[in-house]
Amino acid sequence: MPCEVAARFLILYGSQRGQAQSIAEEICEQAADHGFTADISCLSNQDKYNVDSEIRPVVFVVSTTGDGDPPDTAQKFVRKIRNKSLPHDHLSHLRYALLALGDTNYANFCNGGKTIDSRLQQLGAKHFYATGHADDGTGLEVVVDPWIEGLWDTLKKTFSSMSASDQQGPVRSECTQDNNHKNESGQENNKADLEVDLHLLKLSEVDSQNGKTVTSDSSDAETRSTTLVASLKQSVSPLSESVLKVPALPPSYLEVVLEEASTEGGTIPSGEDGYREVSISKAVQLTQDDAVKSAILLELDISVSPYLFMFIQAGMHQY
Numbered sequence: 001m002p003c004e005v006a007a008r009f010l011i012l013y014g015s016q017r018g019q020a021q022s023i024a025e026e027i028c029e030q031a032a033d034h035g036f037t038a039d040i041s042c043l044s045n046q047d048k049y050n051v052d053s054e055i056r057p058v059v060f061v062v063s064t065t066g067d068g069d070p071p072d073t074a075q076k077f078v079r080k081i082r083n084k085s086l087p088h089d090h091l092s093h094l095r096y097a098l099l100a101l102g103d104t105n106y107a108n109f110c111n112g113g114k115t116i117d118s119r120l121q122q123l124g125a126k127h128f129y130a131t132g133h134a135d136d137g138t139g140l141e142v143v144v145d146p147w148i149e150g151l152w153d154t155l156k157k158t159f160s161s162m163s164a165s166d167q168q169g170p171v172r173s174e175c176t177q178d179n180n181h182k183n184e185s186g187q188e189n190n191k192a193d194l195e196v197d198l199h200l201l202k203l204s205e206v207d208s209q210n211g212k213t214v215t216s217d218s219s220d221a222e223t224r225s226t227t228l229v230a231s232l233k234q235s236v237s238p239l240s241e242s243v244l245k246v247p248a249l250p251p252s253y254l255e256v257v258l259e260e261a262s263t264e265g266g267t268i269p270s271g272e273d274g275y276r277e278v279s280i281s282k283a284v285q286l287t288q289d290d291a292v293k294s295a296i297l298l299e300l301d302i303s304v305s306p307y308l309f310m311f312i313q314a315g316m317h318q319y
Protein backbone atom coordinates (compact mmCIF):
# COMPACT_ATOMS: atom_id res chain seq x y z
CA MET A 1 0.00 0.00 0.00
CA PRO A 2 1.52 3.35 -0.98
CA CYS A 3 2.26 5.61 1.97
CA GLU A 4 1.99 9.36 1.84
CA VAL A 5 4.97 10.91 3.58
CA ALA A 6 4.55 14.12 5.59
CA ALA A 7 7.31 16.23 7.09
CA ARG A 8 6.49 16.64 10.73
CA PHE A 9 7.46 19.38 13.10
CA LEU A 10 6.57 20.48 16.60
CA ILE A 11 5.04 23.76 17.79
CA LEU A 12 5.56 24.79 21.42
CA TYR A 13 3.91 27.90 22.76
CA GLY A 14 4.05 29.97 25.92
CA SER A 15 1.17 32.37 26.31
CA GLN A 16 -0.17 34.51 29.16
CA ARG A 17 -3.40 35.84 27.67
CA GLY A 18 -3.93 33.67 24.64
CA GLN A 19 -2.38 35.57 21.71
CA ALA A 20 0.71 33.41 21.40
CA GLN A 21 -1.48 30.33 21.69
CA SER A 22 -3.81 31.40 18.87
CA ILE A 23 -0.85 32.24 16.61
CA ALA A 24 0.64 28.81 17.36
CA GLU A 25 -2.67 27.17 16.49
CA GLU A 26 -2.82 29.17 13.27
CA ILE A 27 0.60 27.88 12.28
CA CYS A 28 -0.54 24.36 13.09
CA GLU A 29 -3.61 24.71 10.87
CA GLN A 30 -1.68 26.18 7.96
CA ALA A 31 0.91 23.40 8.09
CA ALA A 32 -1.21 20.92 6.15
CA ASP A 33 -1.69 23.39 3.27
CA HIS A 34 2.07 23.48 2.89
CA GLY A 35 2.55 19.74 3.03
CA PHE A 36 3.56 19.48 6.67
CA THR A 37 2.12 17.82 9.71
CA ALA A 38 2.45 19.76 12.94
CA ASP A 39 2.13 18.63 16.53
CA ILE A 40 1.38 21.32 19.07
CA SER A 41 1.79 21.65 22.81
CA CYS A 42 1.82 24.31 25.48
CA LEU A 43 5.26 24.63 27.06
CA SER A 44 3.69 23.79 30.41
CA ASN A 45 2.83 20.24 29.26
CA GLN A 46 6.27 18.87 29.83
CA ASP A 47 5.07 15.31 29.75
CA LYS A 48 4.00 15.82 26.11
CA TYR A 49 7.35 16.80 24.63
CA ASN A 50 11.03 16.61 25.38
CA VAL A 51 13.44 19.01 23.72
CA ASP A 52 16.34 17.03 25.17
CA SER A 53 15.73 14.37 22.55
CA GLU A 54 13.59 16.20 19.99
CA ILE A 55 14.74 15.53 16.46
CA ARG A 56 11.87 17.27 14.67
CA PRO A 57 12.24 20.98 13.90
CA VAL A 58 10.57 22.99 16.66
CA VAL A 59 8.69 26.29 16.30
CA PHE A 60 8.39 28.29 19.54
CA VAL A 61 5.81 31.05 19.95
CA VAL A 62 6.38 32.91 23.23
CA SER A 63 4.94 36.12 24.64
CA THR A 64 6.16 38.34 27.46
CA THR A 65 4.47 39.31 30.66
CA GLY A 66 5.18 41.22 33.88
CA ASP A 67 8.43 43.09 33.60
CA GLY A 68 9.98 41.24 30.70
CA ASP A 69 9.15 37.79 32.05
CA PRO A 70 8.21 34.65 30.15
CA PRO A 71 4.53 33.66 30.54
CA ASP A 72 3.64 31.60 33.61
CA THR A 73 3.06 28.58 31.38
CA ALA A 74 6.68 28.76 30.19
CA GLN A 75 8.29 29.22 33.60
CA LYS A 76 8.89 25.55 34.27
CA PHE A 77 10.48 25.10 30.86
CA VAL A 78 12.70 28.14 31.42
CA ARG A 79 13.81 26.80 34.79
CA LYS A 80 14.64 23.49 33.18
CA ILE A 81 16.82 24.91 30.42
CA ARG A 82 18.45 27.36 32.83
CA ASN A 83 19.90 24.49 34.83
CA LYS A 84 23.56 25.44 35.11
CA SER A 85 24.74 21.85 35.11
CA LEU A 86 23.61 21.34 31.49
CA PRO A 87 26.57 21.01 29.11
CA HIS A 88 27.04 23.64 26.39
CA ASP A 89 26.07 21.14 23.70
CA HIS A 90 23.04 19.77 25.55
CA LEU A 91 20.64 20.85 22.78
CA SER A 92 23.02 20.69 19.83
CA HIS A 93 20.61 18.31 18.11
CA LEU A 94 17.77 20.85 18.22
CA ARG A 95 16.74 22.88 15.14
CA TYR A 96 14.23 25.61 15.95
CA ALA A 97 12.56 28.87 15.01
CA LEU A 98 11.14 31.33 17.52
CA LEU A 99 8.44 33.96 17.29
CA ALA A 100 8.50 36.34 20.26
CA LEU A 101 5.54 38.53 21.14
CA GLY A 102 5.84 41.73 23.11
CA ASP A 103 4.98 45.34 23.24
CA THR A 104 7.36 48.21 22.71
CA ASN A 105 5.43 50.18 25.31
CA TYR A 106 7.14 48.01 27.88
CA ALA A 107 10.75 48.35 28.92
CA ASN A 108 11.92 44.86 28.06
CA PHE A 109 10.54 44.31 24.60
CA CYS A 110 9.89 40.62 23.82
CA ASN A 111 12.10 39.61 26.71
CA GLY A 112 10.18 36.39 27.39
CA GLY A 113 11.01 35.02 23.95
CA LYS A 114 14.51 36.50 24.01
CA THR A 115 15.27 34.74 27.30
CA ILE A 116 14.36 31.35 25.86
CA ASP A 117 16.07 32.08 22.55
CA SER A 118 19.41 33.01 24.07
CA ARG A 119 19.44 30.05 26.45
CA LEU A 120 18.67 27.61 23.62
CA GLN A 121 21.60 29.10 21.72
CA GLN A 122 23.88 28.70 24.75
CA LEU A 123 22.94 25.03 24.88
CA GLY A 124 23.92 24.50 21.25
CA ALA A 125 20.48 24.58 19.58
CA LYS A 126 20.46 26.08 16.06
CA HIS A 127 18.03 28.41 14.32
CA PHE A 128 16.62 27.13 11.07
CA TYR A 129 14.79 30.46 10.64
CA ALA A 130 15.45 33.97 11.98
CA THR A 131 13.64 34.94 15.18
CA GLY A 132 10.62 37.22 14.77
CA HIS A 133 9.81 39.98 17.29
CA ALA A 134 6.20 41.03 17.01
CA ASP A 135 5.01 44.27 18.61
CA ASP A 136 1.53 44.34 20.07
CA GLY A 137 1.91 48.09 20.39
CA THR A 138 1.90 48.58 16.62
CA GLY A 139 0.07 45.41 15.60
CA LEU A 140 1.35 41.87 15.94
CA GLU A 141 0.32 40.97 12.39
CA VAL A 142 2.90 43.36 10.89
CA VAL A 143 5.58 40.89 11.86
CA VAL A 144 3.59 37.71 12.46
CA ASP A 145 2.05 37.32 8.99
CA PRO A 146 5.24 37.63 6.93
CA TRP A 147 7.10 35.55 9.50
CA ILE A 148 4.64 32.68 9.09
CA GLU A 149 4.68 33.12 5.32
CA GLY A 150 8.46 32.71 5.26
CA LEU A 151 8.37 29.76 7.64
CA TRP A 152 7.20 27.21 5.08
CA ASP A 153 10.06 27.65 2.66
CA THR A 154 12.68 27.44 5.37
CA LEU A 155 10.99 24.37 6.82
CA LYS A 156 11.13 22.73 3.40
CA LYS A 157 14.82 23.55 3.12
CA THR A 158 15.40 22.32 6.66
CA PHE A 159 13.81 18.97 5.95
CA SER A 160 15.63 18.52 2.68
CA SER A 161 18.98 19.36 4.27
CA MET A 162 18.49 16.90 7.07
CA SER A 163 20.47 13.74 6.74
CA ALA A 164 18.70 10.49 5.97
CA SER A 165 19.00 9.41 9.58
CA ASP A 166 17.60 12.70 10.86
CA GLN A 167 14.63 12.29 8.58
CA GLN A 168 13.64 9.09 10.29
CA GLY A 169 12.21 11.27 13.04
CA PRO A 170 10.51 14.19 11.30
CA VAL A 171 9.49 12.46 8.10
CA ARG A 172 6.74 10.05 8.94
CA SER A 173 4.51 7.86 6.96
CA GLU A 174 0.84 8.55 7.59
CA CYS A 175 0.37 4.79 7.44
CA THR A 176 2.21 4.41 10.73
CA GLN A 177 0.40 7.17 12.49
CA ASP A 178 -1.25 4.94 15.07
CA ASN A 179 2.02 3.47 16.16
CA ASN A 180 4.10 6.59 16.07
CA HIS A 181 1.92 9.54 16.93
CA LYS A 182 0.15 8.60 20.07
CA ASN A 183 0.28 12.08 21.54
CA GLU A 184 0.21 15.57 20.17
CA SER A 185 3.81 16.40 20.93
CA GLY A 186 5.18 13.23 19.38
CA GLN A 187 6.94 12.03 22.50
CA GLU A 188 6.01 8.51 21.49
CA ASN A 189 7.79 9.15 18.21
CA ASN A 190 11.10 9.33 19.99
CA LYS A 191 10.37 6.18 21.91
CA ALA A 192 9.47 4.42 18.70
CA ASP A 193 12.73 5.57 17.08
CA LEU A 194 14.62 4.17 19.99
CA GLU A 195 12.79 0.89 19.77
CA VAL A 196 13.56 0.63 16.07
CA ASP A 197 17.24 1.16 16.81
CA LEU A 198 17.22 -1.40 19.58
CA HIS A 199 15.64 -3.97 17.34
CA LEU A 200 18.54 -3.60 14.96
CA LEU A 201 20.72 -5.03 17.68
CA LYS A 202 19.99 -8.65 16.91
CA LEU A 203 22.21 -11.64 17.30
CA SER A 204 22.07 -14.41 14.78
CA GLU A 205 23.75 -17.72 15.12
CA VAL A 206 23.40 -21.16 13.69
CA ASP A 207 21.72 -23.82 15.78
CA SER A 208 24.08 -26.71 15.30
CA GLN A 209 21.43 -29.30 16.05
CA ASN A 210 19.00 -28.40 13.29
CA GLY A 211 21.17 -26.18 11.14
CA LYS A 212 18.71 -23.30 11.32
CA THR A 213 19.64 -19.73 12.01
CA VAL A 214 18.50 -18.64 15.44
CA THR A 215 17.89 -14.94 15.90
CA SER A 216 17.49 -13.30 19.24
CA ASP A 217 16.97 -9.63 20.05
CA SER A 218 17.24 -7.32 23.00
CA SER A 219 13.69 -8.02 24.11
CA ASP A 220 14.61 -11.61 24.73
CA ALA A 221 17.74 -11.32 26.80
CA GLU A 222 17.14 -14.59 28.64
CA THR A 223 16.99 -16.63 25.45
CA ARG A 224 19.99 -14.90 23.95
CA SER A 225 22.15 -15.56 26.97
CA THR A 226 21.29 -19.26 27.05
CA THR A 227 21.99 -19.75 23.38
CA LEU A 228 25.32 -18.00 23.57
CA VAL A 229 26.58 -20.27 26.32
CA ALA A 230 25.66 -23.34 24.28
CA SER A 231 27.41 -21.89 21.27
CA LEU A 232 30.64 -21.39 23.15
CA LYS A 233 30.62 -24.95 24.39
CA GLN A 234 30.26 -26.21 20.88
CA SER A 235 33.00 -24.14 19.36
CA VAL A 236 35.71 -24.45 22.00
CA SER A 237 36.33 -27.42 24.29
CA PRO A 238 36.83 -26.60 27.93
CA LEU A 239 40.52 -26.51 28.85
CA SER A 240 40.18 -29.57 31.05
CA GLU A 241 39.09 -31.58 27.99
CA SER A 242 41.87 -30.38 25.72
CA VAL A 243 44.84 -32.46 24.68
CA LEU A 244 47.77 -30.30 25.58
CA LYS A 245 50.52 -30.20 23.04
CA VAL A 246 53.97 -28.92 23.75
CA PRO A 247 54.23 -25.82 21.60
CA ALA A 248 56.75 -25.82 18.79
CA LEU A 249 58.99 -23.17 20.27
CA PRO A 250 62.73 -23.01 19.60
CA PRO A 251 64.52 -25.83 21.44
CA SER A 252 66.41 -23.44 23.69
CA TYR A 253 63.13 -22.54 25.35
CA LEU A 254 62.05 -26.10 25.82
CA GLU A 255 65.02 -27.62 27.49
CA VAL A 256 64.33 -29.15 30.90
CA VAL A 257 67.07 -30.12 33.32
CA LEU A 258 66.59 -33.70 34.52
CA GLU A 259 67.80 -34.23 38.06
CA GLU A 260 70.43 -36.89 38.74
CA ALA A 261 68.16 -38.18 41.45
CA SER A 262 65.90 -39.67 38.81
CA THR A 263 66.03 -43.40 39.14
CA GLU A 264 67.37 -45.18 36.14
CA GLY A 265 64.65 -47.22 34.52
CA GLY A 266 62.11 -45.82 36.97
CA THR A 267 59.07 -43.78 36.30
CA ILE A 268 57.75 -40.40 37.14
CA PRO A 269 55.44 -41.28 40.01
CA SER A 270 51.90 -41.92 39.01
CA GLY A 271 48.88 -41.31 41.15
CA GLU A 272 50.06 -37.87 42.23
CA ASP A 273 47.81 -35.10 41.11
CA GLY A 274 47.96 -34.64 37.39
CA TYR A 275 51.03 -36.79 36.84
CA ARG A 276 51.02 -39.26 34.09
CA GLU A 277 53.26 -42.27 33.93
CA VAL A 278 56.22 -41.58 31.70
CA SER A 279 59.04 -43.91 30.93
CA ILE A 280 62.29 -42.59 32.39
CA SER A 281 64.39 -44.91 30.29
CA LYS A 282 63.99 -42.57 27.41
CA ALA A 283 65.11 -39.72 29.59
CA VAL A 284 68.04 -41.71 30.91
CA GLN A 285 69.25 -42.28 27.42
CA LEU A 286 69.47 -38.58 27.04
CA THR A 287 70.95 -37.88 30.48
CA GLN A 288 73.64 -40.53 30.11
CA ASP A 289 75.49 -38.00 28.09
CA ASP A 290 76.98 -35.96 30.93
CA ALA A 291 77.86 -33.19 28.57
CA VAL A 292 74.23 -32.57 27.86
CA LYS A 293 72.55 -33.22 31.26
CA SER A 294 69.38 -31.98 29.76
CA ALA A 295 66.76 -33.17 27.43
CA ILE A 296 64.90 -31.44 24.70
CA LEU A 297 61.34 -32.05 25.62
CA LEU A 298 60.18 -32.16 22.06
CA GLU A 299 62.45 -35.08 21.37
CA LEU A 300 60.93 -37.02 24.22
CA ASP A 301 57.73 -37.02 22.20
CA ILE A 302 55.53 -37.57 25.20
CA SER A 303 52.20 -36.08 25.96
CA VAL A 304 51.93 -34.64 29.42
CA SER A 305 49.17 -33.80 31.80
CA PRO A 306 48.27 -30.16 32.38
CA TYR A 307 49.91 -30.38 35.80
CA LEU A 308 53.21 -31.65 34.44
CA PHE A 309 53.07 -29.10 31.66
CA MET A 310 52.90 -26.35 34.26
CA PHE A 311 55.76 -27.96 36.12
CA ILE A 312 57.87 -27.97 32.96
CA GLN A 313 56.96 -24.38 32.26
CA ALA A 314 58.12 -23.41 35.73
CA GLY A 315 61.38 -25.18 35.05
CA MET A 316 61.76 -23.33 31.80
CA HIS A 317 61.43 -19.99 33.58
CA GLN A 318 64.24 -20.93 35.94
CA TYR A 319 66.40 -22.16 33.16
Ligand SMILES: Cc1cc2nc3c(=O)[nH]c(=O)nc-3n(C[C@H](O)[C@H](O)[C@H](O)COP(=O)(O)O)c2cc1C
Pocket residue numbers: 014015016017018019020021063064065066067068069071101102103104106107108109110111136140
Ligand atom coordinates in the same frame (compact mmCIF):
# COMPACT_ATOMS: atom_id res chain seq x y z
C1 LIG B 1 0.65 42.66 32.23
C2 LIG B 1 1.43 42.65 30.93
C3 LIG B 1 2.79 42.79 30.97
C4 LIG B 1 3.53 42.82 29.79
N1 LIG B 1 4.90 42.98 29.85
C5 LIG B 1 5.58 43.06 28.69
C6 LIG B 1 6.98 43.26 28.72
O1 LIG B 1 7.60 43.38 29.76
N2 LIG B 1 7.64 43.31 27.55
C7 LIG B 1 7.00 43.19 26.35
O2 LIG B 1 7.65 43.25 25.31
N3 LIG B 1 5.68 43.00 26.30
C8 LIG B 1 4.96 42.92 27.41
N4 LIG B 1 3.60 42.73 27.38
C9 LIG B 1 2.96 42.59 26.07
C10 LIG B 1 2.58 41.20 25.70
O3 LIG B 1 3.70 40.40 25.63
C11 LIG B 1 1.89 41.20 24.39
O4 LIG B 1 0.69 41.90 24.49
C12 LIG B 1 1.62 39.82 23.88
O5 LIG B 1 1.04 39.89 22.63
C13 LIG B 1 0.71 39.02 24.79
O6 LIG B 1 0.65 37.70 24.36
P1 LIG B 1 -0.16 36.60 25.18
O7 LIG B 1 -1.61 36.97 25.13
O8 LIG B 1 0.11 35.33 24.49
O9 LIG B 1 0.38 36.60 26.56
C14 LIG B 1 2.87 42.70 28.55
C15 LIG B 1 1.49 42.56 28.52
C16 LIG B 1 0.76 42.53 29.71
C17 LIG B 1 -0.71 42.43 29.64
